[in-house]
Amino acid sequence: MTTQEAFYSYIVRLGDDSLILGQRLSEWCGHGPVLEEDIALTNIALDLIGQTNNLYELAVSIENKGKNIDQLAFLRLEKEYENLLLVEQLNVDFGYTIVRQFFFDVYRKLVFEALCNSSDERLAGIAEKSLKETKYHLKHSSEWVIRLGDGTEESHRRVQEAVNTLWKFTDELFFQDEVDQNVIELGLGVDNSNFKVTWDSHVEHVLTEATLTIPSNSWQHAGGRKGIHTEHFGYLLSEMQYMQRAYPNMEW
Amino acid sequence: MVTEKYIWEQLEQISDPEIPVLSIVDLGIVRIVSISDDSCIVTITPTYSGCPAMNVIQEDIIKLLSPTVNTKVEMTLSPAWTTDWMSENGRNKLREYGIAPPEHEVDKSVLFAKPTVVPCPKCKSSHTKMISQFGSTACKAHYQCLECLEPFDYFKCLK
Ligand SMILES: [Zn+2]
Numbered sequence: 001m002t003t004q005e006a007f008y009s010y011i012v013r014l015g016d017d018s019l020i021l022g023q024r025l026s027e028w029c030g031h032g033p034v035l036e037e038d039i040a041l042t043n044i045a046l047d048l049i050g051q052t053n054n055l056y057e058l059a060v061s062i063e064n065k066g067k068n069i070d071q072l073a074f075l076r077l078e079k080e081y082e083n084l085l086l087v088e089q090l091n092v093d094f095g096y097t098i099v100r101q102f103f104f105d106v107y108r109k110l111v112f113e114a115l116c117n118s119s120d121e122r123l124a125g126i127a128e129k130s131l132k133e134t135k136y137h138l139k140h141s142s143e144w145v146i147r148l149g150d151g152t153e154e155s156h157r158r159v160q161e162a163v164n165t166l167w168k169f170t171d172e173l174f175f176q177d178e179v180d181q182n183v184i185e186l187g188l189g190v191d192n193s194n195f196k197v198t199w200d201s202h203v204e205h206v207l208t209e210a211t212l213t214i215p216s217n218s219w220q221h222a223g224g225r226k227g228i229h230t231e232h233f234g235y236l237l238s239e240m241q242y243m244q245r246a247y248p249n250m251e252w
Numbered sequence: 253m254v255t256e257k258y259i260w261e262q263l264e265q266i267s268d269p270e271i272p273v274l275s276i277v278d279l280g281i282v283r284i285v286s287i288s289d290d291s292c293i294v295t296i297t298p299t300y301s302g303c304p305a306m307n308v309i310q311e312d313i314i315k316l317l318s319p320t321v322n323t324k325v326e327m328t329l330s331p332a333w334t335t336d337w338m339s340e341n342g343r344n345k346l347r348e349y350g351i352a353p354p355e356h357e358v359d360k361s362v363l364f365a366k367p368t369v370v371p372c373p374k375c376k377s378s379h380t381k382m383i384s385q386f387g388s389t390a391c392k393a394h395y396q397c398l399e400c401l402e403p404f405d406y407f408k409c410l411k
Contacts, residue, residue, distance in 0.1 A: 036394060040386035047390060050302020054329060125330030129301055132332060132410050140385050 006182030008062045009082070010189050011123070012072065013179070013225065014111070015055035016083035019073060020233075021104060022048035023240050024091060033094045040140060041097070047133040054126045061122075074244035078234055079227035086169035088224075088233045092162070095155060098144040099162040105138035106202050107173045114190035123188065142206050149210025156211065163207065164215045171220040173199070179225075254321050259285045259292055262320075266312045269305050270389050271407075273349040276309055280337025283328060291322035297333045299410070300390040334411050346407055347373050352395065354409040370406045372397035382406075 025045035032038025056069035086104060091097045112134055115127035148155040174192050183189030207214060223229070243250060263282055264275045276282050276296070284295040294313055298306050310325045317323040335354035343353035352373045371378050377399035385408075387394040393408045 036384035036386070039388070039394075040384055043386040043390055046302035046304075047300060048302070050298075050300060054301055121330070125328075125332070126301075129298075129329050129332040132334075133300060136385060136408075 001178055001182060003182060003186060003188075004062060006179045007120070007186075007188055008059055009179045010183045011055050011059040011062065013082045015052045015059060015072070016081050017087055017104075017108070018048040018055070019052040020081070020083045020236065021087035021101075022046075022052060023236060024087065024089075025097070025101075027091055028097070037094070044101070044137050044140070047130075047137065051126070051130045051133070054129070058122050058126065070244060070249075074241045078229060078237055081229070081233070081237075082225050082227050084169070084172055085221050085224040085230055086166065086172065088230060088236060089166065089169065090232055093158060095148050095159040096162040096166070098141055098148065099159055099166050101137065102141040102145050102206070103166060103170055103173070103203065105134060105141050106199055109134045109138050110195040110198060111190055111192065114195065117187075118189065119187035145206055145212070146210040149207070149212040159210070160212055163212055164218075167215050167218050168221050172222050172224055175222065175225050177225060253290075254287065254292065256285050256287055259287070259294070259317065259321075262316060263294070263313070266309065266316060269308050271346070271349075271351070271391075273345050273351075274342050276313075278339045278342030278345065280335075280339065280342075281309070281333060287321075291324065292317060293324045293326055295326045295328050297328050299333050303390060335407065335409050336411065338407075350374065350404060351392070352404060352406040354407045356409070368409070370395055372400060372402065373404055374402045375400040 022045045025041050025048070028038060028041040028045075030038065032041055052073070053069065056072045059072065060067045060069060084104075086100060089096075089100055109131065112127040112131040116124055116131065118124045118127065145159065148159045150156070174196050176192065180189060180192070184191045204214060221230070260277065260282075263277050263285075266276050268274050268276060268279055268281075271279075279299070281296050281299060282294060283297050284293070286293045286295075294317070296306070296309065296313075306327070310327075313325050314323055336356070338354065346353045350373050352370045355368050355370060369378050370380055370382075372380050372395075375397060377397055379398045380395050381398055382393060383396050383403070384394040386392075387405050387408075391407055391410070392405045394403070395406045396403045
């Protein structure tokens with residue numbers, strides 16, 4: 001694997017995470033529990049898709065094969081997406097969506113903070129920009145975790161169930177392979193093992209405040225970074241890719 | 253031969269399609285105007301990564317300037333846009349329009365702390381309440397005045 005290939009994959013993975021979560025969140029459009037949350041979730045989706053746009057632009061320029069970003073977003077096969085499994089999980093209910101978002105936001109904020117020092121100026125620029133948005137997302141999801149966890153019996157039960165289920169996808173946030181090792185060595189990417197402790201303590205702090213407990217001894221899923229997805233992913237892709245597949249090269 | 257000053261003045265005519273009261277210069281998204289021989293490059297930066305107005309703004313700039321000078325628009329992400337770049341003039345225009353301009357402090361209440369105090373653009377009361385961190389566009393939050401009861405947009409601070 002050349003440096004160029006590793007860096008390309010690294011950027012595409014970062015973009016895949018935000019694209020797929022953005023797509024999931026946009027399913028809430030018109031279905032939010034209250035108008036303000038409908039707007040909030042779709043605003044966050046828009047930020048994530050905007051970040052994806054910037055990351056894919058960088059990826060195609062690194063690869064330099066004349067691809068455009070719509071091909072990356074809409075014309076790859078299931079196994080060619082290497083997003084975290086966490087972000088493709090179903091919305092289920094508002095609490096579940098918030099817990100998924102919270103786990104992701106804590107992680108993504110740490111990633112972007114570190115990437116502000118990337119030896120690649122373009123990536124550092126994207127990180128600096130995205131970090132400001134991610135802070136707002138994290139504030140939103142943290143506050144809701146607390147409000148729902150420390151809310152009614154029903155809301156507590158639902159978010160605790162979400163924590164129990166989604167916890168199985170959190171080890172993967174700290175997955176590393178050859179791609180990561182390559183970009184870490186060159187200072188292009190981040191060593192996510194450096195902030196595992198910070199992620200753990202931030203999450204624990206908020207969950208404790210929310211009167212929620214972290215499941216002990218939970219079995220962990222893996223495979224997203226290798227293109228091996230959960231059953232939900234194919235359905236998401238078929239909806240997301242429909243327009244480009246039906247009308248190739250269409251533009252809005 | 254056009255001057256840089258002329259281009260900056262011309263750009264005052266282009267507004268953000270989502271906040272028509274603000275010019276792109278007031279908003280601080282025009283970063284550099286550079287002139288060489290017979291062409292001009294305008295460098296702009298987005299407010300938010302997913303800001304859907306950027307393409308329209310890009311087209312508006314080309315449409316406005318190209319009859320006079322060969323124009324190219326470039327996009328930059330770094331340094332990242334901040335509400336500190338909004339002009340004083342822009343702040344006043346926002347307030348008159350009914351949108352509370354960004355406070356100079358970013359909302360630091362990551363957790364448990366009180367959100368930023370934002371005075372009501374209608375009655376100036378500081379007795380207001382944040383309804384939602386996210387508003388009608390990516391750059392705004394949603395507030396309500398507890399004095400005159402008017403709901404209003406707050407152009408949220410981004411640093
Ligand atoms: Zn008022």
